[in-house]
Amino acid sequence: MRERVRTDDGSWTLESERYGETFRSRRGAVREARHVFVEGSGVAARLAARQTTTVLEIGLGTAVNLVLSASTALRHEVPLRYVAIEHEPLCAEAFEAVELEHVGDAAFVAAFLAWRRMWSDAGPDASLRHGAVQVDVLVADAASAPLPGAADALYLDGFSPRVNPELWTDEAVRRYAVALAPGGTLATYSVSGHVRRALAACGLAVERLPGPPGGKREMLRATRAPCAP
Numbered sequence: 001m002r003e004r005v006r007t008d009d010g011s012w013t014l015e016s017e018r019y020g021e022t023f024r025s026r027r028g029a030v031r032e033a034r035h036v037f038v039e040g041s042g043v044a045a046r047l048a049a050r051q052t053t054t055v056l057e058i059g060l061g062t063a064v065n066l067v068l069s070a071s072t073a074l075r076h077e078v079p080l081r082y083v084a085i086e087h088e089p090l091c092a093e094a095f096e097a098v099e100l101e102h103v104g105d106a107a108f109v110a111a112f113l114a115w116r117r118m119w120s121d122a123g124p125d126a127s128l129r130h131g132a133v134q135v136d137v138l139v140a141d142a143a144s145a146p147l148p149g150a151a152d153a154l155y156l157d158g159f160s161p162r163v164n165p166e167l168w169t170d171e172a173v174r175r176y177a178v179a180l181a182p183g184g185t186l187a188t189y190s191v192s193g194h195v196r197r198a199l200a201a202c203g204l205a206v207e208r209l210p211g212p213p214g215g216k217r218e219m220l221r222a223t224r225a226p227c228a229p
């Protein structure tokens with residue numbers, strides 16, 4: 001079992017032995033997830049405006065981004081399709097260890113844990129449907145697997161470029177850009193020059209934004225141009 005770490009906002013994360021990083025920031029796991037991904041990508045605003053939304057996540061990890069996004073969609077009663085690509089899904093006990101029921105909608109978390117217990121090694125054989133939320137988890141290597149398109153937001157959350165460079169190559173970034181719908185956004189915690197240049201080379205408008213309170217100083221949002229009217 002991976003070591004469980006209490007983070008500065010009181011929420012839990014896990015330590016990854018393989019990558020030598022925690023799944024979420026020690027400075028506040030839920031705070032980082034909400035600030036960088038759910039709000040920083042514009043998903044929270046889309047859902048509050050009752051816009052049907054598709055999220056593509058690179059790295060399901062402890063599912064904190066998923067639970068926060070799904071809980072927001074359930075609160076606003078707006079359809080959310082959430083597709084996560086994960087090559088080493090955590091077991092149900094690991095998800096339980098981060099106490100997701102304190103992160104968001106408890107009924108959704110219970111449904112997610114029950115769903116997780118039914119997966120084979122190849123992953124789930126059906127989507128999770130809970131209210132207006134549909135979740136699909138693809139057990140695959142995000143660096144090479146085909147990515148579903150038309151994402152309103154892409155959460156790029158596969159550990160840092162330093163420890164997991166294969167998810168941050170020019171070619172990987174190009175594939176993420178192609179997966180975005182017109183007007184879609186990519187959010188991540190890395191503001192490295194290499195990543196910014198790769199995103200800009202794909203025609204995305206790249207912004208450095210303030211990072212989460214108490215956490216990294218900056219985050220990145222890159223936006224694909226909307227369709228011409």
Ligand SMILES: C[S@@+](CC[C@H](N)C(=O)[O-])C[C@H]1O[C@@H](n2cnc3c(N)ncnc32)[C@H](O)[C@@H]1O
Binds near residue numbers: 063
């Ligand atoms: C920082 S954690 C994700 C945290 C997560 N989004 C959350 O809300 O808890 C990174 C995740 O990316 C996964 N990952 C790393 N490299 C990957 C790859 N090439 N393909 C798919 N998943 C990958 C890891 O197994 C890990 O679960």
